[in-house]
Amino acid sequence: MSASNHLLDQLAESAPRHLEELMEWLRIPSVSSDSTRFTEVKQAASWVADKLEGAGLSVEIMPTQGHPMVYAESPKIDGAPVVLVYGHYDVQPVEPLGEWINGPFEPTIRDGNLYARGATDDKGQVLTHVQSVCDWLDSGQPLPLQVKFLIEGEEEVGSLNLERMLPELREKLACDCVVISDSGQYSDGQPAITYGLRGIATYELTVDGPSQDLHSGSFGGAVMNPAIALCKLLGSMIDERGRVQLPGYYDRVRELNPGEREQWAGLPQNDAEFADSIGVEELFGEEGYTTDERRWARPTFDVNGLTSGHQGEGVKTIIPATAKAKLSFRLVPDQDPDEVTAAIEQHLENHCPTGVRWKLEADHGAPGMLAATDSRFVHAANRAIESAFGVLPVLIREGGSIPIVTRFQEVLGCDCLLLGWGLSDDNAHSPNEKFRVEDYYRGIRASAILWDEIGKLN
Numbered sequence: 001m002s003a004s005n006h007l008l009d010q011l012a013e014s015a016p017r018h019l020e021e022l023m024e025w026l027r028i029p030s031v032s033s034d035s036t037r038f039t040e041v042k043q044a045a046s047w048v049a050d051k052l053e054g055a056g057l058s059v060e061i062m063p064t065q066g067h068p069m070v071y072a073e074s075p076k077i078d079g080a081p082v083v084l085v086y087g088h089y090d091v092q093p094v095e096p097l098g099e100w101i102n103g104p105f106e107p108t109i110r111d112g113n114l115y116a117r118g119a120t121d122d123k124g125q126v127l128t129h130v131q132s133v134c135d136w137l138d139s140g141q142p143l144p145l146q147v148k149f150l151i152e153g154e155e156e157v158g159s160l161n162l163e164r165m166l167p168e169l170r171e172k173l174a175c176d177c178v179v180i181s182d183s184g185q186y187s188d189g190q191p192a193i194t195y196g197l198r199g200i201a202t203y204e205l206t207v208d209g210p211s212q213d214l215h216s217g218s219f220g221g222a223v224m225n226p227a228i229a230l231c232k233l234l235g236s237m238i239d240e241r242g243r244v245q246l247p248g249y250y251d252r253v254r255e256l257n258p259g260e261r262e263q264w265a266g267l268p269q270n271d272a273e274f275a276d277s278i279g280v281e282e283l284f285g286e287e288g289y290t291t292d293e294r295r296w297a298r299p300t301f302d303v304n305g306l307t308s309g310h311q312g313e314g315v316k317t318i319i320p321a322t323a324k325a326k327l328s329f330r331l332v333p334d335q336d337p338d339e340v341t342a343a344i345e346q347h348l349e350n351h352c353p354t355g356v357r358w359k360l361e362a363d364h365g366a367p368g369m370l371a372a373t374d375s376r377f378v379h380a381a382n383r384a385i386e387s388a389f390g391v392l393p394v395l396i397r398e399g400g401s402i403p404i405v406t407r408f409q410e411v412l413g414c415d416c417l418l419l420g421w422g423l424s425d426d427n428a429h430s431p432n433e434k435f436r437v438e439d440y441y442r443g444i445r446a447s448a449i450l451w452d453e454i455g456k457l458n
C-alpha cells in the first residue's frame, strides 16, 4: 500500500482547513514560562488532544508537576514499525510586543507566510504530523505503521518534568524511531535532515553590593558597583574571538571529524548573505572554524538578559544594589552540563571583584545530541522529503537544543529523525515569528509519505 494519490488529493483538498486549524491553535497564548498563562497553556494541550481524539486516536492528557503532556496512539499493527512523534505546544515569551506587526496571538497571513508566536516553533511543525495522521485515518485506509504522539508543554523551559517521568513512560513510548519536526531546512528550497543538536546549560547570575541603591555622587569612589562587577565578570568569561574562558571548558569537546567538515564545506554557505539577513556588518566567532561549524558543533557562551539599576526614562544617578544576568552556554557532545556549572562557579570564585557577592542559580541543562546519518529511517525520510519538496534533503547539524532528545535515545533506545520544515529567517523566539504556508503543506505531505515509506521497512 502507498500514500495513494487518493490520500495526497485529499490532503490538497483539506489545505484550507489545515491552515484554519493551525490558526486556531496559534490563537491560544501558551507561553510556558509565564505563570499567568497557566490556563491558556492547558487550553493549547486540550486543543491538540481534541483534534487527535476526533480522528479516532486514543488520547490521554497526562498531568505533570507543571504543564500537561498530550499522549495519543493509533492502533498497533502487528509486525509493523512504531514511530513516536515528539513536539511541543508551548511557546516562548513574546516581548518586545511593540515590534510585532500583528499581535503575536492574532495569526495573520502576509506574502504566503503565517505570522504568529509558535507558527514555526513548534505548533506549525508538529501539526504537520498530526494532520497527516488524522487525514490518513479519515481516508478510511489503515496506517501502515503505529504512530504515537507525545506533545508536551514545557520544551521551551527545559522539559524537566518529562525528563523526570521518562523512565516510567518507557513502555508506553516504546518505539523504533522518534520523529521530531522542530528544526529547519538548510536554506530556502533546500530541505535538511538534522543529525545533531547542541546541548544547553542556562543560569541566572546575581551580583549583590550595598544593601540598597546609593547616590552615585555621595558614594561613587567608595564602593564597588555591582553592575560594573557583573560586566567585568561576563567579559572575563569569553575572549575577543569567542573562546570561552572557563577552566576545562573544552576538555571534553568532541572535535568535528574530517568527513563531516568536508561534507559541510559542500553546503552553499554564504557568510555575507547570512550576516545581511540578520542585520550585522560582520560575523563573529572562534578562529579556525566556518560559520556553520561554529553554530552547529562548537560550544559557546551568551548573555540572554541583563538587568540592573534605573530602567525608566531619563537619568537617575545611583549605584545599584544589585545586577543580574541570564546566561546560556551551548554545549556539544561530550560536554556535561553539571561540569559546566562547577567550572562557572570556579571561574566566578577566581574573578569576582572584591566588595560584591555573586550567586549562581542553575536553571536547566541538557547534553548535545548526535543521531545516525544512514539508518533505514534516514533513507525513508530522504524519499519522503524528495517527493514532497522536489529536492533530496542535505544532512546537517543545528545549534539549537531540544533538551529531551538525548534522553529518548538513552531511555527508549530508539533512532531519532529530525525533519525540520522551518526556515532560518522564520524569527523563532523573536518578534514576527512566521511559517511559510507552503512549507506547512509540504511538511504535511512529506509526513504522509514518510508513514508509507516507514511502513514498507519491515
Ligand code: BES
Pocket: 121, 122, 155, 156, 157, 158, 182, 183, 184, 197, 200, 364, 398, 399, 400, 401, 402, 403
Ligand atoms: N525548536 C527549538 C530547537 C531548535 C532551534 C532546533 C534551532 C534547531 C534549530 C526548540 O524549541 C528550542 O528553542 N529549544 C530551546 C531549549 C531551551 C529553552 C532549553 C533552545 O534551544 O533555546
Ligand code: ZN
Pocket: 092, 121, 156, 428, 429
Ligand atoms: Zn524554541
